[in-house]
Amino acid sequence: MANSPSGDSMLDRLVRILDSFDAQTPSLSVSSLARRAQIPKASMYRLLDDLEGHGLLAKDKNGQVSLGLRLWELANRSAATVGLRKVALPFMEDINQLLGQNTQLSMLHEDEVLIIERLSRPGAVVNQASVAGRMPVHRTSMGMALLAFSRPEVIHGFLERHRDLMNATHPHFRAEMAEIRRNGFASMDGYIDVESTGAAAPILDDSGYQLAVLSVVVPRDSGLLQPAAMALRTASRGISRALGYYRER
Known part of the structure; x- marks a missing residue:
């Protein structure tokens, strides 16, 4: 040009x-x-x-x-998100109804969490996510789940670019990543809003690496974290299967 x-x-x-x-x-x-x-x-x-x-x-x-x-x-024709959003929406609606809290679908993009879909809920806890908005990886359950299930070269590259930040905010980063992978979800208390807890589960491809992440924010100490984690893991597996990526591991 x-x-x-x-x-x-x-x-x-x-x-x-x-x-x-x-x-x-x-x-x-x-x-x-x-x-x-x-x-x-x-x-x-x-x-x-x-x-x-x-x-x-x-x-x-x-x-x-x-x-x-x-x-x-034009953005809503994006091949990278159209199929994913279409498949994910029914699962998101189920979680939205079950938990009574806002539900998000996100991807890792340019070292940030990009929100590609969000279902709101009246009376839900405060949630800073907005469609087409970006949120920091290190301060959100979405970001940590996406990072934990990323390919090794993606994790290495992210750390190279943000090593000081991650050392300051996540001094036990490798242990955190291992725990998230072991549990199949990430949760974080009060990083964005002190009265809330975020929970996020990855949507995986056949190799076990993230395509996107499904998440909710629940009131802190409400007892909803474990039900949320279970619902997110179940829905994420369902989305992976519907996309043709998931096989039992």
């Missing part, structure tokens, strides 16, 4: 524009967007017209810019 006068490609600029939005800032003024994307304001106005015309960005009556519905449409 052709370069801009500053030397960066138009694709680089497009990615920086789209990356400027997050859960905390779903909309921005043109000036703020230009500043975040490191693009001159005059150029930003020209790019905005093109992106708005293709439905990739949208601008409201107050001039605030947000991501366009076209992006949502």
